[in-house]
Amino acid sequence: MGSESRRFPFTQYRYQTDRNLMKMLAMTLAVLLLGASAMAQDASQAEGEANGSAEARSDQPTQPAGERQTAATSQVLIPVENERTPIPALNLMAGQIAEMSVIGSDDEEIGGVAEVLGDRNGVPQAVVIEVGGFLGLGEKRIVLMLNRLSLDLGRLRTSMTANELSELPEFQG
Template sequence: MKKTASLVALSMFGFVAAASAQAPAGLIEIESDSQMVSEFNLTVEQLEDMNILDAAGETIGEVEEVLGTDDGTPTAFSAEVGGFLGVGDTDVVIPFDQVTLNGDNLQVDMTQEQVEALDRWED
């Protein structure tokens, strides 16, 4: 019985530790919807809620926020991925250098599993 309880406790600890991974230090949400993001020639508002496609062209999530450095320079997205109908999803950080514009969508050269393993974004 003690072994079972210990295994459950260790499993729960591992889950909590994995779930609490933090985003890279120094990133902040870009608040100005009209700010241009030169890498994509679009504004923050235009990028938010844009679909994100995996390497196979399947929709795996959407942009939640545009993130940047303390001086306000946009450098990454927080993206909502995984889950079903908003339940069980995860917000991850995707750097701009991992993303290309593909029509009205953004695309990464990764699988959904690889994207879900990226650093977490805690709003």
């Protein structure tokens, strides 16, 4: 009987380990499925834009990209405080995106992410990017919406060039 009482804690420990392993596997599967669905959604949106009809394109506003960007950021955006806030569009957390390099369409490094901005509910919507300057002098802080960014080998990529980004209004936050 004494030997059985010694085995019981081990069995309980093994049960806890199995439960923890199952939880970890379930979370990993959930993250992978969310990432796959986000990538599929991005691909279908890009395909829809590429295959759009002439009518759909004529309904699009004819504003320059900078003005559309300003109109999109006219909503109230506040800094995201929680570093564990997920950013589904990039399959990252807010803390992981801070200090990431931003690469332009010409494969040149444009700047780095200074902070993540979210709506009033704390859902990330945009990032503040420091562009231009040298060694921190003369930098300009601009806001770039998350739908303009994609993750590329540990860096953020945008379809805009450094010149297009420098024409955006400076962020005063």
